[in-house]
Amino acid sequence: MKILCLGEVLIDMLSQGAAPKDSSTPAMLPFQPYAGGAPANVAVAVAKLGGQSAMVSKVGNDTFGEFLKAMLAHYQVNTDFVWTTDAGKTALAFVNLDDDGERSFDFYVDNAAHKHISEDDLSLIQCDDNSVLHFCSGSISTPELLPSTQYMLDKAKQNNMMVCLDINYRPAFWDDTTKAPVRIDEAAKKATIIKASREELAALYCEDNAEIKVQQWLQSGVKxxxxxxxxxxxxxxxxxxxxxxASPKADVKDTTAAGDSFIGGFLYYITTCVGNTVEFNQWVERAEQVNEATAFAIRCGAYTVTQFGAFSALPTHDDIA
Structure with missing residues (x-):
């Protein structure tokens, strides 16, 4: 099976320690650019493990956009559907890390290139039941993104294509965060697989309602x-x-792509077990198989937090052997 990853591919500007202290003049933290973006991280995660993946996005006609397309190609991700546009610039995310490797973000995504993905662009993509559409809630976070994402979800359903939603809730992506709970809930009910963090469920639906929300999704048809x-x-x-x-103990350096590594590892694993949607629906009914896939995904995420960056931090089979 092939994994199609819809959404942003961007530059993660990752902080590199403390600012210089040998002067009384204020100084910014130094930042190092890395290729990133949650859907792109998943595409690379699948490819580095040996699976087939394709990125569906747009980048600006700028140096960052050229770099991102080259990096995706370097990791064997299909870039046939990564278009270049003059309508917007490649998105940037400045990422600060605390002593535990946890992140805080400053996003520069106003009029970003990936917001200009159109239905005409997506009409070029062939969908079938031996592919998986993966996306994050960032793809439904603004009015510009909604029509194309909805078009792709409808196209996936019409072609019996599996859909994976990683909630990956980033409030700074949203034009109006009060719309996030309902909009994400509506998208989740169209998914086959959902990945969420406990923190995201609490922020969106309150801690006491997290388990209820999960059960509602399962009752709606989520597998x-x-x-x-x-x-x-x-x-x-x-x-x-x-x-x-359980998650293994790890020497945490950077959690930037940990969740993407987890779900990318999980999606890769199921592509080695099933060939289409019907087979997945049978596969997911056996607890031992889901348990094995989840254990593999955990190993992927645990490795990634011991590395810096995003694409470069994602494991190969040798890394998690």
Whole structure:
């Protein structure tokens, strides 16, 4: 199966330690540019493990855009559907890390290139039941993005294509955060697989309602919900069973792409087990198979937090052997 990743590919400007202290003049932290963007990280995660992936996005006609397309190609991600536009610039995300490797973000995404993905662009993409459409809530966060994302979701459904939603809630992406809970809920009910963090569920639906929301998604037809919780155990839920797996201890340096590595590893693993949507629907009914896939995904995420950056931090098979 092939994984199609829809959404932003951007530059992560990652802080590189403390600002110089040998002067009384204020100084900014130094930043190093890395290729990133949650959907792009997943595409690279799949490809580095040996799977087939394609990126569906737009970049600006600028130096950053050229760099991102070259990096995706370097990691064997199909870039046939990464278009270049003069209508917007390549998005930037400045990422500050605390002593525990946890992040804070400053996004520069106003009129970003990926917001100009059109239905005409997406009409060129062939959808079928041996592909998976992966996207994040950033792709439904503004009015410019909604029509094209909805078009792609409808196209996926019409062609019996699996859909994976990583909620990946970033308030700074949203034009109006009060719309996020309902909009994400509506998109989630169209998914086959949902990945969310405990923190995101609490922020969107309140801590006490998190389990209720998961059950509502399963009742709507979602086949599998994966809930991460930082370094705490991972929970998975289907309509007929649920399970919990511990996360290994890790020397955390940077959590930038940890969640993307997890879901990318999970999607890669299922492509080695099933060939189409019908086979997945049968596969997901067996707890031991879901457990094995989740354990593999956990190893991917655990490796990534020990590395800096995004694309470069994602594991190969040798890294997690």
């Amino acid at each position: 599998l919900v994966l809930v991460t919780d930082g370094g705490e155990p991972i929970h998975y839920y289907t309509a007929t069973f649920k399970g919990t797996l």
